[in-house]
Every structure is written in structure tokens, then in C-alpha cells.
Amino acid sequence: MNTFIEQLINGLTIGSFYALVALGYSMVYGVMKLINFAHGDLFAFGAYLGYTLLTSAAGKVTATLGIWGGIAFAACIVAVSVALAGVLVERIAYRPVYPSGRLSLVVSALGVAIFIQNSIMAIWGARPQAFAASVVPSYRFKIAGIPVTELQVTILAISFALMFIIWLIVEKSTFGAAVRASALDRETATLVGIDVRKVIFFVFALGPGLGGVAGLMNGLYYRSISFNMGWNYGLKAFTATILGGIGNIPGAMLGGLLLGIVESLLSGYVSGAWKDVFVFILLIVTLIFRPTGLLGEKTAEKV
């Protein structure tokens, strides 16, 4: 039973990374109808930036601010920088291509993804990098007999807090209504006076910002990062997005957490090597029976 709960907590932690990244996919997809393939690599960029701030700067940050202070500082810088990168990507790669249609956008997105991934490789090298042990909190304790780490609890707390804030913004605020309206119908949204460009700015800042923080937390959790981690995480997070129902905010969160838990239980109880195969089979079977994901709404085309 204890192993089960341990696996569950581990799954929740991984799932919260997926969920944070999935939110970015989902929001961007909603407004742009674009799978932002660069999103996974922005996540990796967040992880590397965090690594540089905490480890490469000779531990100065941690030394001055303490472990938690260092992480908080890194998280802020990462969030802002990756958000900025997200906005830049939209300006440079997506806005000029948008009128040419969705397929061109996909290629453009793939191009940006390849560019970012290889830029990371050019800057930080092709070999995996490790976060120094001294910058990662390592305190372990038990809750009701279940061993957890301080880091796990923090990651879960921060992730859920962030998800809750996003949910509040998108579902409850006036600006969120504008985001949702733009997702439903961009032209009509413009007609009723919504500044869609502002909405796009918002989703391209917020999504990658969240993704960057998730990347940093992921780096701290596993301590090891590699330049091509973005493909894999991006793919998984995108799977989570579709699983939950693309364009649907609670769906992205549900999909992410579910995917993390399923993955972790599969590798714990069935087989680590086959877990991804099962994950994709699960996705395909879900889509056969629910073609628009778990929480996605059935949309009927008007004829």
C-alpha cells in the first residue's frame, strides 16, 4: 500500500509538470488553433536557465539567498525570461505566418522547435547537465508513514497554486472571458471589441512562463537535464492536453495529472519500458470513444 501511495505521489509530481506545460499548449491552441511545437523546448530552456542561475554561477545565488531564496529568485527570472521568449516566438515565427494557414504554422512551429533545441545544444553542450546537490533542497520526512521530500511537497504546492490562479484568471475574470471568446471565434471576438492581439500576447507570455517554471522544477526534481528533453516532455504534455480536451483549461490540468499518475503506476507495476506504449494506447482508445478528449465539448459543425 505504501509503495502504491509513493507511486501516486511521484505520479502527481510528474503529472503537475505535464499539467503546467499542457496549460500552455491548451491556451495557445485555443486562440491560435496551433500546436505550439516550440513549447516543449521553451520548457527545456527554462530548465537550462535555472541550471545556469543556480549551478553555473558558482553557487553564488544560493550562497547569498539560501536554498529556497535561490530557487525563488531563479523561478522569477526563469518565468519572466521564458515568457519573453514565448512572446518573441509568436512575434517572429507565428504572426507573419498566421495568414498562410495552419499547415504552414505547423512547419514554422517545428522550425522554431528545432532552432531552440539546437540553440540550447550550442550554448550548453550536447551532454546532459546536472544541478549541483548543494542548490537542491534534500530534506525528507514522513507523512503518515509515507516518505516524501520537501521538494515534492513544494513542487505540488506551487503547481496547484499556479493552476488554481490560471483557472481563476481564465474562467472567472473579464480578461479570461476575452481569452475564451477569442478561442471560440477569433473574428467575432474582434468584432465585439476584444483586442485579440492582447489576448495572444497574454497566452504566449503566460503559457511559456508556466512551462519555464515547470522546466526549472523538473530540473530540480531529477537534477539532470538534457538539451532534447523538450521533445519528450512536449509530446507527453501535448498528449495530456488532447486527453483532457484541447482548448479546455480544466481539461489540460486533469489530463496532465492523469497522465503522470498512469505513467508512474504503469512503470511501478507493469513495466517501465512499455509504459509509454501503454500511455499512447490509452490516448488512442480514449479518443476512439471520446473524440474530443475527456472534458472537451462535442462540437457539431454547422452545415
Add this chain to the structure above:
Amino acid sequence: MSITKNILDRILSAPADGGKRRVDRRTITLASISILVLFPLMPFIDNYWIDVGFYCGIYALLGLSLNIVLGEVGLFDLGHTGFYAIGAYVTAILNTQFHLPILLLLPIAALVSGLFAWIVTAPVIHLKGDYLCIVTIGLGEIIRLTMINNPFGLTGGPNGINGVDGPSFIVPIVSSRQFYYLIWGLIALITFGLIRLQRSRVGRAWNYIREDETAAEALGVDVRHYKLAAFVLGAALAGIAGNVYASKQMSVSPESFTFMESSLLFCIVLLGGLGSIPGTMLGAVAITVFPEIFRPFAKYRLMFFGLALLLMMIFKPAGFLPRVRDSGETLRKALGGKRRGQPVSEASADNESGAGTASGAGSAAGAPEPASDLSLLEVKDVTLSFGGVTAVADMDASISKGRITALIGPNGAGKTTLFNLITGIYRPLKGQIKFKDEKISGAHPHEIVKKGIARTFQNIRIFPTLTCLENVLCGQHCRGKAGFIGSIFRLPSQRREEESMLACADRCLERVGLAESADKLASSLPYGKRRYLEIARALAVNPDLIVLDEPSSGLNDAETEDLSRLLLSLLADGLSILLIEHDMNLVDMVSDHVIVMQTGRKIAEGEMCDIRLNPLVIEAYLGKEED
């Protein structure tokens, strides 16, 4: 380096305009072919570059195979590498275990890949756009991970399988040069077939689906069938590429079949131009040669590559060589050597139209009265609701042969829903619909079209990037039978069929006054003409009943009058017409019978003059008078 020169030449000459372009294309094609043939024989080309040429070929073949799915049908397939992997692994496993010769395995690899594609895509083919996309990504990953996990010790795990033989065709194929000619020879054969498919009923059906799936289905294209066929054919071609790749490498391993490869293939098709065969080949050349040129900058070359993709999409989003649609003349010429001039097509035209009118001749021959009792379409007790809202309730209606029946009613009365029920886009919850005494409710739209009901749409749904002629040919699709074999080998039956389809399409275009626009792209037509194009497309079905959804909306008075004249002349030809209309003048001018709907129910029925005075109708339109 001649490859790059080739590219440069082609890029520079691509934007040539007008009539000159056709000539240019032919010379460029010939030049490219001769360069491809001579390339490995040139003295300054070493084996390294011949191998680059070989991999160009592999990517070109893969690009062509993906082009069928992505370019022709518009299905987002980002897991195409999976089918390639299956071809390669099938070859490697059967060759190393049972020592079957590679060339024998070529068709087997194609078959297994195609069959696999059919099995895995059949349950998911109904998914739309990005959902299908993630499923294909998932499939690609499942295949790659399965290869890594070495099930039953078959795939050799992460290291793959070594010791695959080379192929032998009369002589063993070993040298770079031989492999080069093998792959490009295969491509030549395949391209030949693909070009013929593009100019056939099959290829057009694919394009209709890409342009507008709903309209294609509603005009008689079995969308599911053609989508699956595209996946199967695409996978089979990828399987062939896998076979050649495995024998050239003499080994296979999972790392050749990553998601990155699938993305590259996707880029090849888009860089070249969606649905364009020469474009796809050029895309493949660009993708293979680019990294070679930038090899000195090893560390940064993929960075440049990403940037190049991006710039390409910004500055040339349609690709290097966008698909040029065939004109009617080209299509006719392609049908065969025999000069079949005007007389033949005219003769067949007469036959066709004779047959067309024969069905309804009795009603049109100046005596519409006796025919009026003949019921063509019978709607009985039909109900449909969407999540609690009843759109059509217990609807009864009877449409008579040889008449124009108008369906009117305020917005939201359920008129279009009734149309969608009749044409099979929706299925009734209750009740049934009979056409010519045959139950049609529950059938697929493309089956109903075949029985003789053709339609137009309220919010015009033409196929914008196809020519007007091709648009109208869509109507004839359900009247044809030619499949893949017939189209590739151009069997006599297929030629005859194609000729009569073209003749019919021409007639229909002429009928609505669009004969001169036949070779223009549909998107270039002004709004009013698009309506007519849609009507021509419906006429090409040779229908008994034509169902028009607000044909006059957006037309001005003069155009509406033209339209009413057209409708009456169609009636005179024996066609029965059902139309939804808001323009009461038009209704008054043309219709024999009017059915009024409100909130999903029929509230009145009869001749227009009576309907005008019916208090229920007045109330429905103007509201209740308060006094």
C-alpha cells in the same frame, strides 16, 4: 554540387508567369530528369555524393508517400515514420531469419505496412485535424518503442538488426551507384502512377476531402473510404522506402525512426508545396542537401535548418513549387492518344442529356398537372433534437415529382435541419424518409446522393483551390466506378467514364453560364457565380431531386431573376426541386407548392396565394396582432 544548382535553377524559374510557364515547366522537368539520371555518372561526383543522392531518393519517396495523406487529403500525419519503420523491420526480420531475397520482400514490406495502416487507422479515421495528428504521433512512438523493447527477441532492441542482405536484380546491387538507380527507378515508376491518380476520379476525391470534407461527403464522396485508402497507399509506399533503406544500410535500428524524422517528412511536403509531386521531390532534395552544405558548421547546422524552415514559411508559405491544377484540356489530353474531337463528346453529350430528361420527361412535357400526384420524396413523422432543443418535430412532408416545392419559415424554424435530415447529414431520432419508395433515412450522405438527391449549401461550400471544372466533376463522382487500378493503368472503361464525366461537367457549367470559367480556380469567382457553381456541381450528379438551401441569399434583384429563370428551365428539363427561400418574390415566381415551418413543425402547406392569407403563417412571420 549539381543538386544545389538544380535547386537554384528551379527556384529561379518557378515564378515565371502565364503561358510561358507551361513551356518552362516541361523543359525544367526534362532538365531535372536528365540531371537525376546523369548525376552519378559525372566524373567529379564521388560515392559520398552519390549516397547523398540516394538518401535524397529515400526522402523523396517518403515525401511522396506522406504527400498522399497530407498533401492530397489534408490529414495531419506526424507519425508517418512508423510505416517506414515497419517496412524496414519486416524486410530485416524476414531476410535475416528466413533469408528471403530483398526484392521479393519489397512487395511484402509494402503489403504489411499498408495492412498495418489499415488496421490501426480504421478505428480513428473519423477523428478531426489535430486529434488525428496526435494519434499518428502516438502510433509512430508506439512503433518505435516497441522496436526498442524487442518483443519476442524479434527486433533486436535498441541496437536493431544487423546483417541485412543487399538486393539483387539480375546482378547483385551493391555499389552506391546501383542503389542510387534502384531508388530513383522506383520513384520514377511510383511517380508515374501517382500522376495518373492525381488526374483521376480518385485523386480528385482526395482533394475534395481536403478542401471541404462535409461538402465532399454531401456530394457523393465516400470520405471514410478515401481517407483510409490514402493512409494505406501512403503506408505501403513508405514500406517500400523502408525496404530499400534497410538493404542499403544492411541494418535497421530504432533511432532512424524518431518523431524528428516524421517532422522532417512533414516539412518536406510543405516546403515543396502541398499536393505537388515535383515540389515534394524538391523538398526532399532541400532537406537532405541543406545539412550536407552546412556540415562544416556541424554544431549550428540544425539551428540554421530550423531558421530556414521558419523563413521559408514566412516568405514562401505555399512552398517551392505549388501544385498547378490541370486544365480541362490537359485532363482530356491525358486520356489518350486518340484525338477525340468535338463530334464524339457532343454525341455522348446528347446521349447523356437524353437519358437525363427521360426520367422526368413526362412531367416536363408541358403537362405538369398529372405528374403532380407522384410523390418523389416522403418525409414521415421525422423528429430530431439537439441536446434538448427539438429542431424538427413530427414533420411530415411530401415532395412531388416535376415540381418546385419551397420550404419557408422564420429563422430557426428547422428548415436547414430538415434538409440535413433528407440528405443524410443527420439521422432522424424518429420517423423515416423515403425517396422513390425506398427508405433513405439512416444511409450515409454519399449513398443518398447516388440515389439521386443533390444539394447546395446555405453558406456556399465550393472547393476553393480547385478549378471550376474540377468542382463540378465532384457531382459526377458518384456516377463513376473507376478505382485505383483502373486509374493507374488507364483501362479503357476508366477512359470512357472519365470522358463522359468531363462532358457532363462541361454541360453543367454551360447550363449555369460558367463555361468560360471552367479552368479558373473556384476561389477567383465572385460571390454570385459561386452560387451558380454550386448549382452546377449539384446538377452534375444527374439528380432526380435537387435541394437548394437559400439559393438567392446574397444575390441582387437582377441576379435573383436570372436564378428564377434557371430554376424554371431546370424544371422544364424534368428535375424536381426543393428549396429553402426567404425571398418571397422568388418563391412566388417559381414554386408550385409551399411548405411553411415554424419551431420544427409544419404549420401550413399549399399554394403561395393561399399561404399568404393563412393566419398562422402571418402570425409566424409578423407575430400576433394585439387588439
